[in-house]
Amino acid sequence: MHLRPLLRPEKIRPSHLHWQLCRPQALLHRYRIFPITHIHTTASSKRPPANPRSLPLQTNIRRTMSVSSTQKSINIAVVGVGLVGSEFISQLLAFPSPSPFRLVALCSSKTTLFSKTGLTFSASGWKSDLAQSTEGVNLSDLQITLAALVQPGQKVVLVDNTSSDSVAALYPSFLQAGVDVITPNKKAYSGDLKLYEDILKASLDTGARFLNESTVGAGLPVISTLKDLVATGDKVKKIEGVFSGTMSYIFNNFSTGEAGGPSFSSVVSVAREKGYTEPHPADDLNGADVARKLTILSRTIPSMRQMLSEGFVSVQTTSLVPAALENIKTGDEFIQRLPEFDADFADMRERAAEEGNVLRFVGVVDVKNGLIKAELAKYPKTHPFATSLGGSDNIVMFHTERYGTRPLIVQGAGAGAAVTAMGVMSDLLKLI
Numbered sequence: 001m002h003l004r005p006l007l008r009p010e011k012i013r014p015s016h017l018h019w020q021l022c023r024p025q026a027l028l029h030r031y032r033i034f035p036i037t038h039i040h041t042t043a044s045s046k047r048p049p050a051n052p053r054s055l056p057l058q059t060n061i062r063r064t065m066s067v068s069s070t071q072k073s074i075n076i077a078v079v080g081v082g083l084v085g086s087e088f089i090s091q092l093l094a095f096p097s098p099s100p101f102r103l104v105a106l107c108s109s110k111t112t113l114f115s116k117t118g119l120t121f122s123a124s125g126w127k128s129d130l131a132q133s134t135e136g137v138n139l140s141d142l143q144i145t146l147a148a149l150v151q152p153g154q155k156v157v158l159v160d161n162t163s164s165d166s167v168a169a170l171y172p173s174f175l176q177a178g179v180d181v182i183t184p185n186k187k188a189y190s191g192d193l194k195l196y197e198d199i200l201k202a203s204l205d206t207g208a209r210f211l212n213e214s215t216v217g218a219g220l221p222v223i224s225t226l227k228d229l230v231a232t233g234d235k236v237k238k239i240e241g242v243f244s245g246t247m248s249y250i251f252n253n254f255s256t257g258e259a260g261g262p263s264f265s266s267v268v269s270v271a272r273e274k275g276y277t278e279p280h281p282a283d284d285l286n287g288a289d290v291a292r293k294l295t296i297l298s299r300t301i302p303s304m305r306q307m308l309s310e311g312f313v314s315v316q317t318t319s320l321v322p323a324a325l326e327n328i329k330t331g332d333e334f335i336q337r338l339p340e341f342d343a344d345f346a347d348m349r350e351r352a353a354e355e356g357n358v359l360r361f362v363g364v365v366d367v368k369n370g371l372i373k374a375e376l377a378k379y380p381k382t383h384p385f386a387t388s389l390g391g392s393d394n395i396v397m398f399h400t401e402r403y404g405t406r407p408l409i410v411q412g413a414g415a416g417a418a419v420t421a422m423g424v425m426s427d428l429l430k431l432i
């Protein structure tokens with residue numbers, strides 16, 4: 001087996017973006033059943049219709065959100081026009097007129113389009129206009145330009161649809177300038193603690209908001225649910241579930257509890273084609289994506305945030321990336337080499353199936369015991385993690401004082417462009 005060796009015993013702080021790594025086989029002997037008593041599906045995994053006019057009722061609701069004669073449109077600058085960014089722009093431009101939003105800037109990694117009165121596009125569309133722009137990308141300049149647009153009653157929003165650390169590092173300066181920040185990018189909220197604290201401070205100083213619903217569970221209401229639980233004084237005891245759309249898709253298809261099945265590398269490829277993976281699929285398979293999500297959730301719970309900032313808690317993370325593939329630079333090469341390890345993964349699957357189990361990649365934030373972990377575990381094939389999840393479904397169970405023995409459960413598609421962009425749009429609507 002060529003999986004990552006066990007690294008011990010140091011405590012690694014999520015604030016420094018490292019995770020304690022464990023070898024999955026060591027953990028596969030564990031057998032756990034969670035007391036699930038109620039499953040409430042809060043979001044559909046169906047892709048929303050591209051044209052809002054096809055839903056008259058929805059259109060009416062959205063029309064009430066359009067800007068009134070006294071209200072100014074919200075100026076929006078979008079950085080990152082990949083899978084999620086492109087879908088976000090489609091959803092934004094599909095808003096019925098008069099829209100409460102005005103798109104003032106678009107930035108790819110190479111070019112920029114800007115108009116303070118609102119961008120208009122040629123017949124060939126925004127993608128081609130952006131590609132043909134001769135203006136390069138300078139986000140410090142963009143910050144100064146957007147700051148100048150902030151006025152009393154005039155909101156300006158940066159929507160970061162990249163997975164870039166360097167864009168994330170600029171959030172405090174945008175927020176200090178009064179620009180709201182909305183993003184599905186996990187880097188700022190799960191990375192260096194100083195950056196996270198600078199974001200909180202800048203937001204407090206200016207009242208500019210930072211919203212990141214899509215960083216956990218894509219469009220599923222996970223962050224907003226947790227914030228509501230905390231803000232209303234409930235005590236969160238534990239959060240557990242399947243937090244990765246990629247890992248969910250992989251194991252829902254790879255490990256069904258029956259002998260045999262598709263190769264590991266083939267299901268990873270399909271997850272990538274469907275747009276569930278991070279730009280580099282190793283960031284999903286090494287558990288880092290789940291560890292980031294668990295860190296984001298933990299920082300939202302005051303007692304956990306305290307423990308994290310004091311270095312008392314680490315995120316124990318199981319990596320599924322074979323040691324030989326750890327330093328592969330591109331996603332394409334990683335996918336190309338993965339079949340070399342199919343036999344190892346098939347072996348894990350067969351051993352689980354022989355015991356009547358399936359493999360699932362789960363995450364736990366155990367507030368009571370100060371424990372955070374992302375791991376590959378075995379579950380009986382009758383367990384809800386085996387029977388109730390399909391596609392890229394996430395399931396997140398909040399065990400709290402008020403919810404007692406019946407956890408609050410959020411379940412539905414947890415990755416994919418349509419549902420992620422919807423989460424970004426829902427954050428935008430919170431500003432109206």
Ligand SMILES: NC(=O)C1=CN([C@@H]2O[C@H](COP(=O)(O)OP(=O)(O)OC[C@H]3O[C@@H](n4cnc5c(N)ncnc54)[C@H](OP(=O)(O)O)[C@@H]3O)[C@@H](O)[C@H]2O)C=CC1
Binds near residue numbers: 080108167184416
């Ligand atoms: N896909 C999903 O299901 C989900 C994704 N997310 C998050 O959403 C974000 C986007 O994901 P996704 O759309 O799938 O990824 P993509 O790789 O498709 O898109 C990211 C885009 O960001 C661009 N980019 C990178 N750095 C910069 C920069 N400095 N300035 C401007 N543009 C830049 C890239 O351009 P180029 O290609 O030229 O490098 C690329 O087009 C990520 O943070 C991801 O974690 C969150 C939840 C679910």
Ligand SMILES: N[C@@H](CC=O)C(=O)O
Binds near residue numbers: 216217277416
């Ligand atoms: N790669 C991530 C995308 C959403 O955060 C996942 O698979 O969950």
Ligand code: NA
Binds near residue numbers: 215216218220222223
């Ligand atoms: Na979410």
